[in-house]
């Protein structure tokens with residue numbers, strides 16, 4: 318099956334014509350094939366497409382232009398912090414000393430990268446109020462797993478082996494319960510109070526000698542700062558449990574709230590959210606984890622150490638016996654970490670605080686503009702994102718949040734996050750970030766308001782959207798469950814890689 322709209326194009330295999338090619342790459346000497354052992358030679362030639370270089374370039378550039386990207390438009394995905402990525406970071410990450418370093422290079426020739434990693438750990442510790450940081454995890458979810466494995470190691474090291482439960486609020490990101498499960502814990506879900514915060518009574522009732530940790534996202538995925546955080550952390554520690562903070566929403570609180578000082582024991586950062594690594598295409602990212610002193614012995618190995626003479630080196634195997642071990646190859650996604658470092662250094666302390674202030678201002682502005690048209694279930698000021706609901710519109714007109722999201726594509730905008738958090742009916746989670754202009758915010762608000770009007774006057778126009786996209790409505794369940802990612806049409810294409 319092929320889905321072809323007007324702007325889609327044939328695959329590169331379908332464009333192939335036998336014998337065509339760029340012709341600029343020197344061919345191997347005639348006897349090259351003769352030197353390969355017969356058993357290692359393939360029976361049939363690989364089914365590779367044959368095209369001239371300009372056709373290859375145009376094929377991929379045209380494909381790239383079917384994509385929506387933060388460099389081409391506003392990207393208001395909530396719980397994602399899709400901010401503009403300064404090109405300065407890209408320059409820094411491509412410096413040959415960073416980009417060309419071999420991952421097995423001896424410490425002596427990797428001093429610049431080791432210093433950058435060491436300093437980035439220090440910067441993140443300062444930003445979060447934590448005592449130490451590991452840069453190894455590949456993303457936020459991986460950081461969660463790293464953090465919870467350290468919690469497990471901590472309890473075990475004290476002989477405290479009956480702690481089998483992790484408490485998670487119902488508004489949390491799906492990765493939180495998934496992490497608890499992967500680390501061998503049972504997840505206990507805590508309901509939200511009517512104001513969107515954690516229900517403290519339910520929390521206290523669930524907390525006890527079986528609780529290993531609580532995982533709290535602050536500000537929450539509803540875009541609300543957890544006002545009772547002091548009370549929750551005090552109760553957690555009194556019960557002998559540890560407190561994990563999901564730091565995905567750090568963009569809202571830089572320079573204003575330090576989780577470590579507030580009493581959290583461990584947290585992760587999403588450098589690809591808060592610290593401007595490009596994301597949305599599936600990686601790579603980085604999910605550094607910060608810990609307070611009592612978890613430092615358990616940090617993944619190897620850590621970057623600074624010797625007395627000021628030089629840097631990686632820990633040697635076995636040097637820190639209580640470490641949970643390696644979470645990722647080498648020192649993590651180092652190119653991504655260079656970008657995070659460049660971003661933090663370019664902003665400085667005052668600049669980072671301004672990032673958060675502007676992100677919060679932009680979110681509250683958009684919320685205010687949409688409040689008369691969509692329901693905003695939580696009245697109080699939001700942080701960096703807010704939830705709007707189309708439940709009333711749906712009951713009146715039949716138009717659902719999914720339809721509104723699709724119609725936004727016609728109007729030139731990427732839709733916000735929809736149907737998350739699960740606790741709000743017909744939810745849209747909208748996060749503008751600090752990098753968007755007033756004109757962009759107004760344009761987006763106008764588009765959403767216009768769609769609400771269309772829902773009342775011409776619901777079919779909205780429910781059949783998008784009308785002006787490369788493809789119309791896709792069957793999302795089939796796309797996710799039976800992804801069709803391989804082209805099978807060309808003769809011989811099936812031979813080299815059997816199922």
Ligand SMILES: *Cc1c(COP(=O)(O)O)cnc(C)c1O
Pocket residue numbers: 396397456457458459489490492493534538563565566587602604
């Ligand atoms: C994005 C996000 C995560 C997961 O982070 P990844 O880097 O995508 O793995 C976890 N929790 C929250 C609240 C998030 O928004």
